[in-house]
Amino acid sequence: MRIPLPSFRIQIILLVLFFLINSVLFYRNYFLDSFSNYTQQISDLHMDDRISELYQEYSDQLPDTAKSEFRQDVESVLSIEKQSHLIRRIFRDELTVYSAFIFAFLSIAVLILFLFSFNLVTRPLHRLQSATDELSKGNWSIQVKESRFSPLNDLIVSFNRMTSELDENRKKLVQAEKESAWREMARVLAHEIKNPLTPMRLSLERLERKYEEKSSDFDKIFSRVAEVLHEEIDNLQELASEFSQFARLPKANLRQFDMADQMEDIIEPYLTEAKISLHKTSNALHFYGDRMQLKQVFVNLIQNSIQAGAPNVDITCEVDKQWIILFSDNGKGIPDENLPKIFEPYFTRREKGTGLGLAIVKRIVENHDGSIHVASTVGKGTVFTLTFPLYDSEKA
Amino acid sequence: MEPSLLSGLFKQVVTTVITVGSMFYSTIDGVNATFSDVEVHTDGKQLFISTQLESCFTDDFDRILNSGKRIYFHYKVELYDQNKSIPIFSEEYFNAISFSHLDNIYEVYQSHEESFTSDLTLPRAKTLLASLQNVSLLSLDYLNSGTIYTVKVSSWLDKIKLEGMEEPINLMFYWSSLRPETQSNPFTRDQLNQ
Structure with a gap:
């Protein structure tokens, strides 16, 4: 000893x-x-x-x-x-x-x-x-008590001045980031709202015109316009829902569930769009977490792969000292310069997208004390690696 | 800080430490001096007492006796009526010793005999210095028949000033600052006459 x-x-x-x-x-x-x-x-x-x-x-x-x-x-x-x-x-x-x-x-x-x-x-x-x-640890407002008689008092004074300036600069930076985020959100919102508004306006103008002309196919046009309006209103509703979800993620409802069952349920609707394979190391994969929030994570990742044009998606679930879930596809991949930004809110490469999907995924994963990493090669595919800690009951 | 101020401060600190230290600790190893039993006797007319100081010398004390300085052993003898707190007789005596360096002999003066004893060796001189032998106290006429009496004897030492020393030495430190005291057995005049 x-x-x-x-x-x-x-x-x-x-x-x-x-x-x-x-x-x-x-x-x-x-x-x-x-x-x-x-x-x-x-x-x-x-x-x-x-x-x-x-x-x-x-x-x-x-x-x-x-x-x-x-x-x-x-x-x-x-x-x-x-x-x-x-x-x-x-x-x-x-x-x-x-x-x-x-x-x-x-x-x-x-x-x-x-x-x-x-x-x-x-x-x-x-x-x-x-x-x-x-x-x-992030306490930027820390100040060290000065000691007039100490020969190191000048060092303390300098340290305090440095932390004050750092804190001030950090606050400015946070404020600037907030403003930038608001501006970005306003831009995305304006863009997303404008997109459905244009077809709605055009459809209504066409309907008015047909009405004034007493057109014989008015009923048909009316039906078509109503369909367009419903569709665009649904889009707007979805947009609003997505923003709302990102702003206020509900509190996780943690409970134990079977991950394999969950995955199979999620995969099934997408089997017509891509070949999705599930690999599991054990039949009993009991996960402790919020089933609904994790479903959103997996759905987002599968949709991402499909939207990237991947014909094959492989999902692997492993349990060792921690949970490791891999989503790998053979889609078009993500350019290196975009990799650091893909989890940032409002970042998207699609014309119709809020850029909130992967940001929400990251938040949910981190709320479960997990982590998410991405590796991608343009033209070959992308791999998302999710890790979660084992809870005490799982360790036992 | 100036050197003189510093040395002054240091001296003050040292003096204070020694003063405080001496309050709690003495550098002198003292002994517990005691008296032998007091012997009370009479010649039919006078009352006499005899006693001897014991364990009252140390090697350091011998060196003081050898210094040539006159050293006094003081004695106080008191006669008490056992029913009273005030002594009916009290007298102080002393034995003094001096040393001749040239002759290498000691001389002891005993006040109760008013006599010098010379040509003494150190052991003999020490015995005389510590003894009160046949000290006449008072006439038996002063003692009442039937009254019980006791004799108390105590002793103490002086402070001496040695040449070149600022402060005198309190010789009582050699007796652990305690006065040896003793008391005779109670007696009556009639018992003495038997």
């Missing part, structure tokens, strides 16, 4: 603590040893013995009257010398104890100062790291 290493900050603190304690102990021991050597050297001089010898040597040469006074003076000097020995000893004992106090106090003071300075540097770095994490 590997023991987890402490964080970088803790490692630095431990290292400093180690060096600090060792330096303090080394300095203290050196200091005490030096002092002991010094006192020992003074003791080795044997000053008291020398003074005593001097007294013995000279006292006999003094007159009796001065002897007593001389003796007192020598005793006094010897006493002072003995006391100085004693003082050195007491001082050494005090030094041993109090130096421990002083060094402990200084070590703690230095450590506190170090931690304070260290914090001044590392705390803003930690905040910056957290802020960049937040930024990567």
Whole structure:
């Protein structure tokens, strides 16, 4: 079992603590040893013995009257010398104890100062790291708390300015994208509405004209015009429904269903338009999702293949660590330059199309925590790969 | 910051640390000095007591005795009527020791005898310094028959100032800052006369 290493900050603190304690102990021991050597050297001089010898040597040469006074003076000097020995000893004992106090106090003071300075540097770095994490998660309005005493405060100020500018630019970009999307939608809507309006107007004008002419085939024309009007109104209704669906996709109604059954039901109406083959790795393909929304996905993809002129469509369903559903056709394919745009709303290559089909497909797939990718070669065909995660019940 | 200011600050810090440290910890290893049992006796006229301090010396203390500085052992003797809290007799005595470096001998003065004892070796000098022998307290006439008495003895040391040292040394640190005290067994005048 590997023991987890402490964080970088803790490692630095431990290292400093180690060096600090060792330096303090080394300095203290050196200091005490030096002092002991010094006192020992003074003791080795044997000053008291020398003074005593001097007294013995000279006292006999003094007159009796001065002897007593001389003796007192020598005793006094010897006493002072003995006391100085004693003082050195007491001082050494005090030094041993109090130096421990002083060094402990200084070590703690230095450590506190170090931690304070260290914090001044590392705390803003930690905040910056957290802020960049937040930024990567999409929190563009993140601001790092400034620390006036930190040497990294300029960096924090620059970071805050950068995020403010980024946020401002992003907002501008979003606004521009919104405006662009609205313009595009308005253009598509106008185009799509104008398309049925022209035949409707022409049909009505023709009907008016035939009515004024009291034409004998008025009834026939009336019937034809009514048919055209119904058709175009249906087109308009479908258009409105499609836009509405894209704008407000209903909440997914998740439940388990058999994917193979679902596919077979979907494929059946299109079998007259293309040869559609379903390949499945297992007979029991229980999928957990919104059956109706996924039907829309598969229908859209099959229709896309048919509209691309594909005579054959192969659908493969695989279940391993995830769901993989492949739609491959041998249609005309999609040019490389269009591949990045095909899931964008209002992008279409057909004259009659809103460009919302694949956008809706992508949204539904992503709402199921899945993903969709496309690969295509012009003249050979297109492959859509859909992947979905397995739900807990499926894993079990 | 100027160097003088820095060194001043450092000195102040060191002084503070030592002052605070000394409040909680003494560099001197003290002992618990005690008295032997107090012996109360009489010659028929006077009341005497005898006792001895024990475990009152350390190697460091011997060095102080050897410094030549005169050292005093103070004693206080109090006689109590057991029914009263105030002593009926109280007297202070002292034993003092000094050392002659030239002759390498000790001399002890005992105040209760008003006598010097010279030519002493260190062990003998220490024994005399720590002893109160046959200390005459008061005449038996002052004691009432039938009253129970006790004698209390306590001792303490002075602070001494060594040459070249700013602060005096409190010798009581060598006794762990505790005054040794003892008390005799209760006695009556009649018991003493028997």
